[in-house]
Amino acid sequence: MTTDSALRVTVTIERREDGGLYVYSDDLPGFVLSHADPDRVLADIEPALNVFMSQFVNHDVQVKPLVDLRDALVANGIVDELPKGRTTRDYVGLAA
Structure with a gap:
């Protein structure tokens, strides 16, 4: 991986019964996170992906969530939010 490379990774987020x-x-x-506190899991995604992806490609990687057009439209009240339950998020890893 060169320093100008970008990698996209999709994570799936599912609600647990609890x-x-x-x-x-x-x-x-092998990338799995799970916790009863949703906020803790969401806060752990980026740091965990930083470590996991850095080890995976043998190079320092910093990840950031990609901005989803639908999320931006929902945040601005232009469209309604999708039903809850299962969703995915894309992140980009950039060589640090």
């Missing part, structure tokens, strides 16, 4: 969240990625086998 109200917590379960996070995994089909793009990165």
Whole structure:
């Protein structure tokens, strides 16, 4: 991976029966996060992906969530929010 490379990884976020969240990625086998506190899981995604992706490509990587057009439209009240339950998020990893 060169310093100008970007990698996209999709994580899937599912609601647990206890109200917590379960996070995994089909793009990165072995990447799994789960906790009863949804806020803690969401806060852990970026730092965990930083470590996991850096080890995966053997180079320092910093990840940031990609801005989703639909999320921006929902935030601005232009369209309604999608039903809850299962969702995905895309992140980009940039060589640090």
